[in-house]
């Protein structure tokens with residue numbers, strides 16, 4: 001299941017003037033956004049990072065080579081736009097419990113790979129596996145992946161004419177059988193989890209940039225509590241701290257950590273997000289919000305490693321990028 005968090009616009013085919021309220025789509029169209037999911041395997045446990053590339057499963061001490069904890073895999077993915085060959089054989093895996101950053105020079109295809117992972121764009125060649133199942137085409141009604149994938153766009157992409165409550169509860173008003181009062185309560189709880197109080201009736205224009213990003217985050221983590229099974233969720237963040245001052249960036253970085261399963265939200269509850277991937281240019285976000293990094297350059301993953309290995313890497317591409325130097329293999 002894919003939740004396209006922050007991708008809606010009023011021209012989105014899933015948003016129309018029929019349905020239970022003027023701005024929510026009908027039951028048929030909504031299926032392309034939200035679909036039923038399988039429960040996560042019972043033997044999933046958290047993974048512990050040992051400071052190296054390898055991770056260790058706490059319960060079974062499985063090695064990384066074990067594939068059961070791979071939530072999303074991109075295998076030899078290619079993507080071109082016209083004559084522009086952007087992705088040229090990108091391969092990586094996102095495992096249960098991971099916090100992964102994707103970095104690399106501008107225009108190298110970071111947002112493109114995020115959209116491919118989310119099922120918004122199809123690769124020209126190569127495969128995307130979601131919990132071991134090959135994705136065919138884009139998001140479709142028939143696809144049951146057993147994984148919620150949320151995409152949080154750089155601009156918070158809130159509906160300007162809807163209140164914070166309507167924005168955060170959007171998918172539940174649209175898709176769930178929950179009464180509106182219950183959705184409203186859940187919205188308030190979810191806003192509290194990202195540290196926001198008494199903003200439900202405000203319009204996005206009445207919020208600061210940082211608050212908007214928090215509202216977008218709340219919208220991405222709100223869950224239908226009436227469902228029997230809560231499926232694991234991967235959140236994909238596209239430059240979540242872009243345009244924020246350093247302190248507002250820190251707030252958002254800590255929020256990203258707090259909604260992760262290894263974190264604790266503003267209410268002291270464990271986060272619900274199984275894994276996340278952050279595309280970022282900001283050093284603070286690399287340091288604070290992710291554990292492992294993928295470096296994308298000229299259409300490929302040219303380096304990957306733990307965050308602490310990034311600054312000490314002797315790889316010339318990594319060194320140049322980390323130092324911001326004009327001298328080196330990366331040419332602008």
Ligand SMILES: Nc1ncnc2c1ncn2[C@@H]1O[C@H](COP(=O)(O)OP(=O)(O)OP(=O)(O)O)[C@@H](O)[C@H]1O
Nearest residue numbers: 081084086104105106107108109110111112113279
């Ligand atoms: N839908 C599209 N149609 C045509 N070209 C596109 C499309 N989407 C992306 N591109 C091009 O593909 C290239 C990679 O874009 P992408 O946004 O993935 O890069 P990025 O690494 O995220 O860049 P940045 O760090 O600057 O945000 C760019 O040259 C962009 O113009």
